[in-house]
Amino acid sequence: MITIDAMMVCLDLSDIDEKLVTFARSMCERLPVKKVYFVHNIKTSELSEDFRETFGDVDLSQEVEANIADIVAECFAGGCDHEILVSEEPNTEVMMADLVKRFNIKLTVLGKRMSNKSTGALGTKLLRILPCSVLVFPETANLHIESILAAIDFSDASVHGLRLSKSLSDQLGLKLEIMHVYKLPTQYFPLISEEKAIKKAVEVVSGKFKDLQKRHNEIADVPYVLVRAAGKSTAERICLQLRKKKYDLLVLGLKGNNPIPSLSLGSVPTNLYNMDIDIPLWLVYSEKVIK
Template sequence: MIAIDAMMVCLDLSDIDEKLVAFTRSICERLQVGKVYFVHNVKVAELSDDFRELFGNMDLATEVEGNINDIVTEHFGNATAYEVLVGEEPNTEVMLAELVKRYHIKLALLGKKMSDKSTGALGTKLLQVLPCSVLVFPETASASIHKALLPLDFSATSVHALRLSQNLATQLGLQLEILHVYRLPTQYFPLISEEKAVKKAEEIVKERFATLQRKHQETAGVPYTLVRAANKSVAERIRLHLGKGKYDLLVLGLKGSNPLPSLRFGSVPKEIYNMDLPIPLWLVYSEEVIR
């Protein structure tokens, strides 16, 4: 069973905040969530001179907290225990990372605007520094989730994401499917037949799936699809597959063995995050990785 002791919702005082709060409510109604922290950081140092001249020494943090409380009251209600936290720190990423550690946050919810409205730079930084799993909710996404896709590469990271996805599917009654994108060693063509190479690659992958299902019997009934990357990146193949299956959620495992955040994040999750996907993206760290 998935139990989220503490969850952090990152708000930016834009139109997407109401959607994030409403989506948080739907999560709390369907999963066991202990407490939710609605968080915003006011960068006082970046306020313009015009703002200071117009409003003087106004307690901006208190005003922001009141605004967030109004949104939470309207769109979250009493779904579970919650607290509104407003900071005035120069570095938002550092502040949020510290809150994750202080309150033992298991899941952070981030909103994501389309690329024509935002560069997504802050979100990319947060994904690299937050020591917890992250659920990204695009502004065009729906809170209704019925079908989930898990790309699997057989790493320990993706197997952990598979277990979480299976538990999620069981608890919420979701339809779960697995996708594996494979590549062929094209440097050996035409020394070997491409047809034979494809056949051999798929045989190997199917055997790996069989081994995985024997080891994790709860996954035995989950359907999977094999897709060749060919002239596309793995992330692009995943995006194309999403367009065919009418999925409502994408789950990806995150690696954590590299001490450099830019490498730890991984190229596939980063590329997918930067795409304008219309569905939520759950980026999963295992407890071992976080420790």
């Protein structure tokens, strides 16, 4: 059973904040979430001289907190216990990583605007530095979740993400499908037949799925789809699958071979984050990796 003792929601005072707060409330309604921290950092070093001259010694933190409190009062009514944290630190990602450690945050909810509106640089930094799982919520995402796609590569991290997806599916009555993208050693064509190579690759991957199902009986009946990369990256194939079928949530297990999470994000999560997908992306670290 999935329980979240503490969840952090990162706000940036943009029009996506209301949607993030509403999404946080829906999570509290459907999952056991004990406490939510709504967080914003004011980078005072970026305030222009014009601002300082116009507003002088205004207590900006108090004004920002009041603004967030209004949004929370309107969009989080009926949610769980919560707290608003506004800070003034030069480095936002380090400040948020400290909060994760201080309050034992299990999940961070991070908003994402489309690429034509934002570079996503801060989000990428947060993905690399936050010592917890991250749920990326695009501005175009739907609040209602009915189906999950769990993309796996058979690593321990991806199996952890898959097991979380299954628990989430069972708790909330969601549809779940597993996806694996396989690649062929094209450097050996035409020495070997492409048709035979595809057949052999499918046979090997299907064997891996059978072994996985034996080790984790709870996923034995979950349908899975095998997709050949065929000249595209794994992230591109996952993105195409999302467009092909109707899913409401994508779950990926973050790499865990390196003991420092910030050095083990992996190219697939990074590439998917930088793509304009319109469903939430849950990037999962296991507790073992975090520790």
